[in-house]
Amino acid sequence: MAEIKMPVEPFRIKVVEPTQKTSRKEREELLRKAGLNVFNIPAEKVSIDLLTDSGTSAMSDNQWAGLMLGDESYAGAKNFFHLEKSIKRIFGFSHVIPTHQGRAAERILFEALVKEGDCVPNNIHFDTTRANVEVRGAEAVNLCVDEVFDVSSEHPFKGNMDTQKLERFIKEKSAEKIPLVMMTITNNSGGGQPVSLENIKDVSGICRRNGIPFYFDACRFAENAYFIKQREKGYQKKSILDISRETFSFADGATMSAKKDALVNIGGFVTLNNDELAQKLKKLLIISEGFPTYGGLAGRDLEAISRGLEEVLEQDYLEHRIAQVHYLGKLLDEAGVPIYKPVGSHAVYVLADKFLPHIPRDQFPGWALTVALYRESGVRAVEIGGIMFAKKDERSEKEIYPELELVRLAIPRRVYTVSHLHYVADALVELHKKREQIKGLKIASQAPPLRHFTVRLEEV
Numbered sequence: 099m100a101e102i103k104m105p106v107e108p109f110r111i112k113v114v115e116p117t118q119k120t121s122r123k124e125r126e127e128l129l130r131k132a133g134l135n136v137f138n139i140p141a142e143k144v145s146i147d148l149l150t151d152s153g154t155s156a157m158s159d160n161q162w163a164g165l166m167l168g169d170e171s172y173a174g175a176k177n178f179f180h181l182e183k184s185i186k187r188i189f190g191f192s193h194v195i196p197t198h199q200g201r202a203a204e205r206i207l208f209e210a211l212v213k214e215g216d217c218v219p220n221n222i223h224f225d226t227t228r229a230n231v232e233v234r235g236a237e238a239v240n241l242c243v244d245e246v247f248d249v250s251s252e253h254p255f256k257g258n259m260d261t262q263k264l265e266r267f268i269k270e271k272s273a274e275k276i277p278l279v280m281m282t283i284t285n286n287s288g289g290g291q292p293v294s295l296e297n298i299k300d301v302s303g304i305c306r307r308n309g310i311p312f313y314f315d316a317c318r319f320a321e322n323a324y325f326i327k328q329r330e331k332g333y334q335k336k337s338i339l340d341i342s343r344e345t346f347s348f349a350d351g352a353t354m355s356a357k358k359d360a361l362v363n364i365g366g367f368v369t370l371n372n373d374e375l376a377q378k379l380k381k382l383l384i385i386s387e388g389f390p391t392y393g394g395l396a397g398r399d400l401e402a403i404s405r406g407l408e409e410v411l412e413q414d415y416l417e418h419r420i421a422q423v424h425y426l427g428k429l430l431d432e433a434g435v436p437i438y439k440p441v442g443s444h445a446v447y448v449l450a451d452k453f454l455p456h457i458p459r460d461q462f463p464g465w466a467l468t469v470a471l472y473r474e475s476g477v478r479a480v481e482i483g484g485i486m487f488a489k490k491d492e493r494s495e496k497e498i499y500p501e502l503e504l505v506r507l508a509i510p511r512r513v514y515t516v517s518h519l520h521y522v523a524d525a526l527v528e529l530h531k532k533r534e535q536i537k538g539l540k541i542a543s544q545a546p547p548l549r550h551f552t553v554r555l556e557e558v
């Protein structure tokens with residue numbers, strides 16, 4: 099792995115949130131009560147929380163100042179118009195529909211477009227887009243390039259969609275059965291890998307030729323743009339804003355969870371060009387989210403999103419952000435901890451089945467690693483593997499596990515320092531040394547869909 103220099107943080111810390119130390123004994127007890135599910139551990143009892151980069155960002159003083167300018171009028175709050183302006187400047191679509199978070203944006207979009215028996219391709223669906231497709235009685239299909247499953251291939255854009263697979267799929271199913279194609283940037287469930295603009299253009303071309311709408315799941319669009327600037331020929335001199343605009347110019351719309359690249363703790367939106375569809379979405383929005391100029395958010399939240407969307411485009415911010423994630427990857431890689439390579443934008447993914455080769459897939463090595471990591475160090479990570487993404491084989495009723503069994507160490511934006519990263523790396527390295535002691539798990543109770551939020555397990 100190339101030498102990673104850690105740039106100095108492009109911010110000063112003005113407010114701090116104390117964290118608690120816990121004893122190993124206390125953590126053992128907490129895990130027992132939690133049914134060996136780290137989602138059930140009170141956050142106060144987590145020393146470094148790498149469960150997600152979603153909604154966990156530290157806001158800037160500019161965003162906090164924006165909160166005080168929240169206009170809490172029911173309709174037409176000024177903050178909506180600020181948000182609309184920011185989104186239009188970056189995404190370029192004509193309608194902006196705020197929602198309380200990303201999955202609400204997905205739900206209204208899919209409710210309007212997807213019907214029973216349809217198929218929705220994506221590079222790899224995130225769990226909420228998959229669930230929102232499946233709940234409509236439709237099929238969520240992953241058509242990513244095969245390199246994504248080669249955990250050591252240094253392909254610069256492993257998040258790409260396989261265009262041949264897409265063309266074949268459209269031929270097989272017919273375009274009428276595909277109400278939209280989605281593309282997740284960066285590809286969270288496939289190692290957080292970026293998608294190239296060349297691939298975006300190609301996928302867009304295929305969709306246009308077949309009359310299929312093309313949408314982005316754009317949670318980490320700025321991080322994706324940063325990789326394009328770094329790695330794709332011809333983009334080195336372009337700004338993140340220009341690359342983002344070019345990205346979205348190939349699509350019909352996007353959903354976004356603002357909890358990632360809008361640097362806020364809550365919020366989301368759909369943005370699109372189709373007038374008729376936008377009207378349908380607004381109707382659906384009113385039923386469950388709220389009036390179309392607030393969509394389940396307070397005026398102050400809209401303001402924070404608007405400001406965050408501007409800040410995320412800054413080169414210094416992104417350079418530090420990506421370097422921080424890569425620095426943790428380097429610490430682990432150099433100590434022999436198996437990780438997914440290359441490291442993506444928002445997280446380091448540990449290869450749990452390689453870390454724990456003595457635990458078979460049906461004893462959930464990824465989940466077992468999250469439990470062991472918390473027990474050992476108070477660090478919380480998340481499994482992206484057999485518990486989160488298993489499918490049932492209809493005939494045999496057996497579970498089919500996803501190709502990758504990962505533990506994601508997601509790095510919240512602007513929250514942790516280099517010494518936090520060293521603490522996490524040390525904990526994992528120590529655990530790796532005594533990995534044989536970690537036991538496999540079996541499910542005690544579960545409630546699909548999205549069973550990872552509620553599942554309870556026991557050691558085998």
Ligand SMILES: Cc1ncc(COP(=O)(O)O)c(C=O)c1O
Nearest residue numbers: 152199200201224226286317355
């Ligand atoms: C790629 C992707 N899509 C959609 C979502 C859903 O967003 P939210 O949690 O705001 O509903 C997430 C959240 O982690 C995500 O990573």
